[in-house]
Amino acid sequence: MRVLFADDDVIARTLLAAVLADLDHEATSADNGDKAWEAFQLAPVPLVVLDINMPGLDGLEVCRRIRTHEAGRETFVLILTARDGRDDLANVLEAGADDYVAKPTSPENLRARLEIAKRRIAQDMARRTAESELARSRWLAGIGETTIALEHEIRSVVAGLDSQAAPKGGRASSYLRDWYAPQALAELLSFRGQIARREHADVLHVVLARAARSARRTRHFDLEFPRSPQLEPYWCHKHRRTCRPVESASHFLRRYALDTLERIKQFQRLRGRASSASVLHDDARSIQLEAGFDGIITSPPYPGLIDYHEQHRYAYELLGLEDRREQELGPAARGSARAALSNYSQGIAAVFEHLRPALKPGAPVLIVVNDRRDLYPEILAAAGLKLEERHRRHVNRRTGRRAGEYYEDVLVTRFA
Ligand SMILES: C[S@@+](CC[C@H](N)C(=O)[O-])C[C@H]1O[C@@H](n2cnc3c(N)ncnc32)[C@H](O)[C@@H]1O
Numbered sequence: 001m002r003v004l005f006a007d008d009d010v011i012a013r014t015l016l017a018a019v020l021a022d023l024d025h026e027a028t029s030a031d032n033g034d035k036a037w038e039a040f041q042l043a044p045v046p047l048v049v050l051d052i053n054m055p056g057l058d059g060l061e062v063c064r065r066i067r068t069h070e071a072g073r074e075t076f077v078l079i080l081t082a083r084d085g086r087d088d089l090a091n092v093l094e095a096g097a098d099d100y101v102a103k104p105t106s107p108e109n110l111r112a113r114l115e116i117a118k119r120r121i122a123q124d125m126a127r128r129t130a131e132s133e134l135a136r137s138r139w140l141a142g143i144g145e146t147t148i149a150l151e152h153e154i155r156s157v158v159a160g161l162d163s164q165a166a167p168k169g170g171r172a173s174s175y176l177r178d179w180y181a182p183q184a185l186a187e188l189l190s191f192r193g194q195i196a197r198r199e200h201a202d203v204l205h206v207v208l209a210r211a212a213r214s215a216r217r218t219r220h221f222d223l224e225f226p227r228s229p230q231l232e233p234y235w236c237h238k239h240r241r242t243c244r245p246v247e248s249a250s251h252f253l254r255r256y257a258l259d260t261l262e263r264i265k266q267f268q269r270l271r272g273r274a275s276s277a278s279v280l281h282d283d284a285r286s287i288q289l290e291a292g293f294d295g296i297i298t299s300p301p302y303p304g305l306i307d308y309h310e311q312h313r314y315a316y317e318l319l320g321l322e323d324r325r326e327q328e329l330g331p332a333a334r335g336s337a338r339a340a341l342s343n344y345s346q347g348i349a350a351v352f353e354h355l356r357p358a359l360k361p362g363a364p365v366l367i368v369v370n371d372r373r374d375l376y377p378e379i380l381a382a383a384g385l386k387l388e389e390r391h392r393r394h395v396n397r398r399t400g401r402r403a404g405e406y407y408e409d410v411l412v413t414r415f416a
Helices: 010-022 035-040 059-068 088-094 109-160 174-179 182-195 203-215 250-270 312-321 338-358 374-384
Strands: 004-005 026-030 045-051 075-082 100-101 234-236 240-245 296-298 364-369 384-394 409-415
Touching: 004 010, 004 035, 010 026, 010 109, 026 035, 026 088, 035 059, 035 338, 045 059, 045 109, 045 203, 059 075, 059 088, 075 088, 100 109, 109 182, 109 203, 109 250, 109 384, 174 182, 174 312, 182 203, 182 250, 182 312, 182 364, 203 250, 203 312, 250 296
Parallel strands: 004 026, 004 045, 045 075, 075 100, 296 364
Antiparallel strands: 234 240, 364 409, 384 409
């Protein structure tokens, strides 16, 4: 076991070093309290032996500090007291020590106390491991129940797809009527009608949006930027054969329902116990947030490339989401002329300035971007952010027209 011991008396240190070596401990020594505290902070250990009287920080003060340290709450602290120190015992307890030995002491006595300390540490560790395993299995049982309920609901909706009589699902906008074949649209609307009041409607809405993206009358290689509905068979660059526009949506609904369920189950096995997420839908320049965030990770839009509302219009139309395209930063519709770029840069800088008060001091702001127009040095300066590091990453698994080599930078920044 790793042990830190501190004593200003060289003879006492020599004795301790010999006993600890004899017990096969890996020991580090300090000849005063300041050095002991420094050594503990650099490399916390499970067992610390401190002489009570030392120059600088005394043993009790080092013990108190260890107790306030994240890693020091479980550390076993043994204090070496003076034989005639009458008040020592109360002080030793008050400082949070676990045991004491009065000096001068024999090697046998010291050895026995260190053996006891070692057993206590092993018992505490076994108890902590058992407690955390119990907490984890309770938590897994809890999410297990949620997953079973979710799975049951998804499977019953999927089963409903097969027994669909005449689908009924409400009226559709002209956009939906143009972009979906009649059968596909009827299936999507029917699914929407079925899921509205389900317990896991949020998950099922994600399934609906994923299926709706695939079921549009588009060419297979053109899912991201289709301009007009594809009504006739076409030569498909992706599959190297003639493909037909999609007629039905039920196979997509089934596939994405099961795939979404599988992903949720996988993620539940991985996710941390204390973690949860809230999704807020708002303009990042004015959204109301509570303070105290540890950092930001963002992948902002890039100017003149994509109209996000338009690209995902099928979801806005089907789910009845509020259209806020006017608030989009750098939409393709506004182009990439000088005025548009400058508007974009001001907008992104305004986002960071707005979010600053919600961050803890010194919190990192990570920005993922392919800054081929070199706009970010100016944006960071305007927002008061300082670039610390830049990591380049290769982006693979891109589809459609944007396939090919593509790199992004992760900018690690902080407010100056
Ligand atoms: C490059 S995408 C990144 C999306 C997502 N973070 C991801 O990694 O998949 C940029 C996103 O910024 C959103 N956006 C554009 N203007 C915004 C604004 N003013 N406030 C909040 N989000 C905005 C777009 O709608 C789009 O979803």
